[in-house]
Amino acid sequence: MQLLIRGGTVVTHEESFRADVLCVDGRIAALGTDLGVPGGTEVVDAGGLLVMPGGIDPHTHMELPFMGTVASEDFYSGTAAGLAGGTTSIIDFVIPNPQQSLLEAFGAWRGWAEKSAADYGFHVAITWWSEQVREEMGVLVREHGINSFKHFMAYKNAIMAADDTLVASFERCLELGAMPTVHAENGELVDHLQRKLLAQGLTGPEAHPLSRPAQVEGEAASRAISIAGTLGVPLYLVHVSTADAVEQIRLARRQGQPVYGEVLPGHLLLDDSVYRHPDWQVAAGHVMSPPFRPAQHQQALWQGLQSGDLQTTATDHCCFCAEQKAAGRDDFSKIPNGTAGIEERMAVLWDEGVNSGRLSMHEFVAITSSNTAKLFNLFPRKGAVRVGADADLVLWDPEGTRLISARTHHQNVDFNIFEGKTVRGIPRHTISQGRLVWCDGDLRAERGAGRYLPRPAWPAVYQQLSQRAAHNRAEPVLR
Ligand code: URP
Ligand code: ZN
Ligand code: ZN
Numbered sequence: 001m002q003l004l005i006r007g008g009t010v011v012t013h014e015e016s017f018r019a020d021v022l023c024v025d026g027r028i029a030a031l032g033t034d035l036g037v038p039g040g041t042e043v044v045d046a047g048g049l050l051v052m053p054g055g056i057d058p059h060t061h062m063e064l065p066f067m068g069t070v071a072s073e074d075f076y077s078g079t080a081a082g083l084a085g086g087t088t089s090i091i092d093f094v095i096p097n098p099q100q101s102l103l104e105a106f107g108a109w110r111g112w113a114e115k116s117a118a119d120y121g122f123h124v125a126i127t128w129w130s131e132q133v134r135e136e137m138g139v140l141v142r143e144h145g146i147n148s149f150k151h152f153m154a155y156k157n158a159i160m161a162a163d164d165t166l167v168a169s170f171e172r173c174l175e176l177g178a179m180p181t182v183h184a185e186n187g188e189l190v191d192h193l194q195r196k197l198l199a200q201g202l203t204g205p206e207a208h209p210l211s212r213p214a215q216v217e218g219e220a221a222s223r224a225i226s227i228a229g230t231l232g233v234p235l236y237l238v239h240v241s242t243a244d245a246v247e248q249i250r251l252a253r254r255q256g257q258p259v260y261g262e263v264l265p266g267h268l269l270l271d272d273s274v275y276r277h278p279d280w281q282v283a284a285g286h287v288m289s290p291p292f293r294p295a296q297h298q299q300a301l302w303q304g305l306q307s308g309d310l311q312t313t314a315t316d317h318c319c320f321c322a323e324q325k326a327a328g329r330d331d332f333s334k335i336p337n338g339t340a341g342i343e344e345r346m347a348v349l350w351d352e353g354v355n356s357g358r359l360s361m362h363e364f365v366a367i368t369s370s371n372t373a374k375l376f377n378l379f380p381r382k383g384a385v386r387v388g389a390d391a392d393l394v395l396w397d398p399e400g401t402r403l404i405s406a407r408t409h410h411q412n413v414d415f416n417i418f419e420g421k422t423v424r425g426i427p428r429h430t431i432s433q434g435r436l437v438w439c440d441g442d443l444r445a446e447r448g449a450g451r452y453l454p455r456p457a458w459p460a461v462y463q464q465l466s467q468r469a470a471h472n473r474a475e476p477v478l479r
Pocket of ligand 1: 061318337
């Protein structure tokens, strides 16, 4: 199968140049000007378009069983919507129940994901601790291509990992050369504040952000960073939403600690007034954790991306329809937490980031694709436009516009947090494994075409990093 992308401008995280791109059997086979057209080659005219690596979303929850229901978007519909938005790979989460075998849960998620239309990998969550968990982490790394483990510091009495679990699991990650990641919110405080607010009669969505103030995230970020720093293991914080957490990351990085952070477009654009919307359904539609914040946090998040203290963008795509959100009609703490975004992430970031002058187009590629590929060991197979890389590309039209609406999006959910927003800068075509899957409004996603992405760990690199940490920690001996 051959596809020639002709006449576009290639844009990567570090350079841009005019070149045709020839894709053969799912890989980039040649880059150059005026490439010949072998017989049987499909040709796409990329005149006026930017040819960029397909987006990688490192944080999705397709068909997740969560808070008494199951996310409405499955691996097929969700990855197909991603393709319509220029995202060609996802890293989803295997989340074992406490006491459940990690390998058993991994098997279940692998089965569900077989219907994916785009390539996918997994982080595996550590929701409990035992010798069996320790062993199975090793099996997942050595035999199944897992190189990252997730820890929820919130969701008490469900999937929360307490400090003893964090310490044991981070130490195991260091041995294995796998990245520990955290959802940084103090679950004890959230639980306490939820009870207190409910006792005061505050039962609606307006109480959701009150139960999770910024300090709840700042404290957890600081604690996780301290644990990782003491053990000498790198750390990745998912959905960083506050100036408090950005500051903790910045301080650690200034001391040489390998700490990384991810941001969601929703936290960059929306503020906590959405929870005071007079329509309960609209307010509940925005319930996700961490919540949207008072607007002053947004500048810190943008500056985190600009300075390089935050490296990636994701969606935390976790969809619940109105009837599912209604489970929390009388108690905000029972509203299933989650919002969509896989289809809008790239366009919203281009519109608000590049068009506004906050980000260069190279930084855009870095934070939507290449940095994620590097951090989770997919680079340069993914996140690059170079010979030998997977032919996962987005042909970007910087002048094209789109009105975002739940009525027209491809996501399997009846709500869109960016409803009514017009974006300038859209994916005109998306190419996955060298095949045109989004062609100017025509979605040609194929059920089951996505492949599992094994991601090797880095035990040797992690040992070096832990030596660096020990060196930085060493106190001068006073005589
Ligand atoms: O509200 C959210 N974010 N739901 C999905 C689970 C998580 O915390 O990532
Ligand atoms: Zn989370
Ligand atoms: Zn999540």
